[in-house]
Amino acid sequence: MRLSKRGEYGLRAMIILADVQKNSPTGMIQIKEISAREEIPAKFLEQILLALKNAGLVHSKMGVGGGYYLARPSKEITLGQIFRTLDGPLAPVKCVSQMAYEPCGCPDEETCGLRMVMGDVRNAIANILDTTTLATVIKRVEAARA
């Protein structure tokens, strides 16, 4: 059940963007700055941020003084949205996916034991990632620091 580096870097970057939105006047930060802070290869991060941009989760400004910033308030962006953009469906098997359902090949889905359990797992993950926003994360981090 591993999170890919792509997903990990993307989530870390988004958490930074949320922090910047809250604590910097412009709310903007450059790729290389995020890359330096989190030790993420800059060129790799570039692709990830681009994907997040195409998904409408961040906006960017080109040219001198440009950078990336969240497309919406951090409380309106869930980790589920970020995860799905970068790593695809949450569900362990396609036949329990809400966003990308496909049959699994079991003769009867309704009585497939594996499917039942994986459905529970999917829901448990979705319950966390779809209700946790970037604002939630920032709040927890600040609480842990205090």
Next chain:
Amino acid sequence: MRLSKRGEYGLRAMIILADVQKNSPTGMIQIKEISAREEIPAKFLEQILLALKNAGLVHSKMGVGGGYYLARPSKEITLGQIFRTLDGPLAPVKCVSQMAYEPCGCPDEETCGLRMVMGDVRNAIANILDTTTLATVIKRVEAARA
């Protein structure tokens, strides 16, 4: 968050073995029989069952009339044990793994937002897979059939 074919096939095979333990006098079944029922490539399944055997979850009998059977009553085998044997740790990132901890590289683990959330995800998955036994699954399947 995808389940590998290896993990999927292994879990399906174990559910069959639990059913066989409950409903057949010998409690034993052959690879090719499981392979046929679930449309799993026989040679692939062979390796998977071997891994489960080396992990002590199933026993086998060689020769004519041989086959595989559960090493313990189905209520003493959790899906978590099976999953970990075939697919490794449940945790999305190593730094929240109970069974295979490794640092992630964040400067301070205690205040890492990603780590907090992934810890929750790990616990949610573990809560399901470590409390669900093969017996649980069989019961649910029978309830769904009725």
Next chain:
DNA sequence: CATAAAGTCTACTAGTATTATAGACTTTAT
């Protein structure tokens, strides 16, 4: 207007993991 800072876009590559397949071997019942 030249320049440098910044993002955009696409292609590529090395390494690793996944999903098998093959085949020679061992054990056991009949």
Next chain:
DNA sequence: ATAAAGTCTATAATACTAGTAGACTTTATG
């Protein structure tokens, strides 16, 4: 003796992952 069954190790084909490269566009500013 034979055939049914599991054991074990090697290999192959493919896909995926993580990362690199480089040419391009946009924009602020001296």
